[in-house]
Amino acid sequence: MGSSAEAPRGEPLGGQDDAELLGDDCPQLLRVDKILVPVEVIKPITLKAKNLPQPQSGQRGYECVLNIQGSEQRVPALRFNSSSVQCQNTSYSYEGMEINNLPVELTVVWNGHFSIDNPAQNKVHLYKCGAMRESCGLCLKADPDFECGWCQSQGQCTLRQHCPVHESQWLELSGANSKCTNPRITEIIPVTGPREGGTKVTIRGENLGLEFRDIASHVKVAGVECSPLVDGYIPAEQIVCEMGEAKPSQHAGFVEICVAVCRPEFMARSSQLYYFMTLTLSDLKPSRGPRSGGTQVTITGTNLNAGSNVVVMFGKQPCLFHRRSPSYIVCNTTSSDEVLEMKVTVQVDRAKIHQDLFFQYVEDPTIVRIEPEWSIVSGNTPIAVWGTHLDLIQNPQIRAKHGGKEHINLCEVLNATEMTCQAPALSLGPDHQSDLTERPEEFGFILDNVQSLLILNMTNFTYYPNPVFEAFSPSGILELKPGTPIILKGKNLIPPVAGGNVKLNYTVLIGEKPCTVTVSDVQLLCESPNLIGRHKVMVRLMGEHQGCRRASGPAPSWATGAFRKGINSGFLELPSWLAHIPQFLLPISLQISFFCI
Structure with a gap:
C-alpha cells in the first residue's frame, strides 16, 4: 500500500524507551472528532498526537491496528512529525447490512509492539450508506x-x-434537489374511530417528508381533515394526526397525504380503509367494590375498540383503563372518599357514550377472626377467615413477611363473611435451625387495594418447625413380619400449640389403601392393611381443618417406597437416591409437601 503523502522530517526523541517518557512527555493520541470511513473506499486516516518518537535505525515504523468484528487489520502508518500520524490509503469492510455505523477499536503501534496511548479512546466509525436505509x-x-x-x-x-x-x-439533503418522490403508506392505526373525532391516527410508511412543514396541512382520513401533531412526527417514517368531526354522510375512506406539494409524484393513498363507528354500552360487572379501589370492572358494549384514547369515570373518580376489545372495556377502580352509588361515564376520544350505568362504592372489608393462628414452616395448611364484605374482593391473598422477604399464598372467598386461605410458606436459609419457632414480622392480607389489612395487628401468628422423619435404615430396607405395624420415627410431628390438643392430619396410603394412623410427637404408627405384593407408600399431611381446598401454585409432591408383604416376611424399600434429598423431605416418602385433600 502506497503513501498518500510524503512525510516531513520529524524531531527525533533519540529512541527513548517508554520507561523514560513520563507525564506530559508520554506519546499519546489526542482527541479528534468522529473518524468516519465509508466501507470499500480507499482512504487514509489522519490522527493528531503529541510526543511521537522518531523510529531510529533498525527500528520498525508505525502501524495502525483496527479490530473489525474480531479480526485484526494492520495498516502501515506514516509519522509526519511528533504531533501527527497517518494510517495509509486502504479500504475497510465489515459483514452484514443490519449495522449502518460500526465503531472500531483503533490502536497505533511503533517498532512492532509499542502502543501509543489513546486516552480519548478514539475510534474509527466504519459505515455503509445503504445499510438499513432502503428508502x-x-x-x-x-x-x-x-x-x-x-x-x-x-x-x-x-x-x-x-x-x-x-x-x-x-x-442529497443539502442540495437543491432534496425532495423524495413516491411517498408510500404502509400502515394506519387505528382503522376505526368515533364520528365525533379526536382520534389520533398513526400513519407509517416511506418518504413521508423530511420536515414537519412538508406534511403539516396535507393529511386527510376518510375525507376528513386530520391535523398532524409535531410530537408524533418521525421524519420520512411516521405521521400522527388528530381527526376532525365527520359528517353524517361520511362512513369510510382511505388515508391520503401530500408531501410538500400535491403533485402525483408526491402523493400517497393507503390500501387500508378507515371507518367511522358508533359506540354503545350495555352493562358493567361487578357493580360494587370497596372504597379503597382496586376492583377490576368490565364494561360491555359494541365497537369499544374504536378510537385511540379511553377515559372511564365513576362519578368524579377515574377508573384506570386496562384493556379493551370490540365488546368490552376493562378498568381498575381508584379510591373514593365517599360510600355511594356513582354514575359511569365513558369517553372515547371526543365521543361521550351515553348509557345509565352505575357503580357503588361500599365500606372496605374487615377481618374479625382467623383460625388457627399457626402453621408449619412449609405452609399450605388451611386457615379459616371471618370478616365483613369479603365477597367484594376479586383476588384475595394472604401474606407473611419474614426475614425481610414477603411470602404470599391464595385465598378463596366463600361468602360475604367467610373465606379460606392456605398459609404462606416461609423461605428459610440453609443455616436455619429446624427446631425453632418462627414469628413473621408482618402477617396480613392483600385484598385488592385495601391497605388497612396488609398488617393484621390482632394476631400473633406462629410458624412451628416442619415434621422431620428418620430414614428406615442405612440400606433403605425395612423388614416386617406379617401384621406388624409400620413405625415411622421422627420429630415435630405434632405442633406444640399452647393450650390446645391440636394435631396435623396425616394420611398414609399403602398402595391405594389407607392405614389407621396413630400419631405422637416422635412417631407415626401405621396398622398395615391386609395386602400382598409390592405397593407404593404415600404420606399426605394436612392441617387441622377438614374439607379445605388444595392450594394452587406448585403441585404437591409425594414419593414412593415399596412395601412387600408375604407369608413370612415383608420389606419397605426406598430408592437409593433418597439420601440426596434434604432432611425435612426424608419421611416415608421420597418427597413430602404439606397440602389439603
Whole structure:
C-alpha cells in the first residue's frame, strides 16, 4: 500500500524507551472528532498526537491496528512529525447490512509492539450508506457527515461517486434537489374511530417528508381533515394526526397525504380503509367494590375498540383503563372518599357514550377472626377467615413477611363473611435451625387495594418447625413380619400449640389403601392393611381443618417406597437416591409437601 503523502522530517526523541517518557512527555493520541470511513473506499486516516518518537535505525515504523468484528487489520502508518500520524490509503469492510455505523477499536503501534496511548479512546466509525436505509427518506435522514445521498437511477442510498454523473439522478439533503418522490403508506392505526373525532391516527410508511412543514396541512382520513401533531412526527417514517368531526354522510375512506406539494409524484393513498363507528354500552360487572379501589370492572358494549384514547369515570373518580376489545372495556377502580352509588361515564376520544350505568362504592372489608393462628414452616395448611364484605374482593391473598422477604399464598372467598386461605410458606436459609419457632414480622392480607389489612395487628401468628422423619435404615430396607405395624420415627410431628390438643392430619396410603394412623410427637404408627405384593407408600399431611381446598401454585409432591408383604416376611424399600434429598423431605416418602385433600 502506497503513501498518500510524503512525510516531513520529524524531531527525533533519540529512541527513548517508554520507561523514560513520563507525564506530559508520554506519546499519546489526542482527541479528534468522529473518524468516519465509508466501507470499500480507499482512504487514509489522519490522527493528531503529541510526543511521537522518531523510529531510529533498525527500528520498525508505525502501524495502525483496527479490530473489525474480531479480526485484526494492520495498516502501515506514516509519522509526519511528533504531533501527527497517518494510517495509509486502504479500504475497510465489515459483514452484514443490519449495522449502518460500526465503531472500531483503533490502536497505533511503533517498532512492532509499542502502543501509543489513546486516552480519548478514539475510534474509527466504519459505515455503509445503504445499510438499513432502503428508502430515499431514510437515506436523506442519515448524518450529513456521512455524505450519503439517494441515487434515483439505482434506487439505493450510496456515495455520490458511486452514482451516475447526471445531476438529476442524485438527491442529497443539502442540495437543491432534496425532495423524495413516491411517498408510500404502509400502515394506519387505528382503522376505526368515533364520528365525533379526536382520534389520533398513526400513519407509517416511506418518504413521508423530511420536515414537519412538508406534511403539516396535507393529511386527510376518510375525507376528513386530520391535523398532524409535531410530537408524533418521525421524519420520512411516521405521521400522527388528530381527526376532525365527520359528517353524517361520511362512513369510510382511505388515508391520503401530500408531501410538500400535491403533485402525483408526491402523493400517497393507503390500501387500508378507515371507518367511522358508533359506540354503545350495555352493562358493567361487578357493580360494587370497596372504597379503597382496586376492583377490576368490565364494561360491555359494541365497537369499544374504536378510537385511540379511553377515559372511564365513576362519578368524579377515574377508573384506570386496562384493556379493551370490540365488546368490552376493562378498568381498575381508584379510591373514593365517599360510600355511594356513582354514575359511569365513558369517553372515547371526543365521543361521550351515553348509557345509565352505575357503580357503588361500599365500606372496605374487615377481618374479625382467623383460625388457627399457626402453621408449619412449609405452609399450605388451611386457615379459616371471618370478616365483613369479603365477597367484594376479586383476588384475595394472604401474606407473611419474614426475614425481610414477603411470602404470599391464595385465598378463596366463600361468602360475604367467610373465606379460606392456605398459609404462606416461609423461605428459610440453609443455616436455619429446624427446631425453632418462627414469628413473621408482618402477617396480613392483600385484598385488592385495601391497605388497612396488609398488617393484621390482632394476631400473633406462629410458624412451628416442619415434621422431620428418620430414614428406615442405612440400606433403605425395612423388614416386617406379617401384621406388624409400620413405625415411622421422627420429630415435630405434632405442633406444640399452647393450650390446645391440636394435631396435623396425616394420611398414609399403602398402595391405594389407607392405614389407621396413630400419631405422637416422635412417631407415626401405621396398622398395615391386609395386602400382598409390592405397593407404593404415600404420606399426605394436612392441617387441622377438614374439607379445605388444595392450594394452587406448585403441585404437591409425594414419593414412593415399596412395601412387600408375604407369608413370612415383608420389606419397605426406598430408592437409593433418597439420601440426596434434604432432611425435612426424608419421611416415608421420597418427597413430602404439606397440602389439603
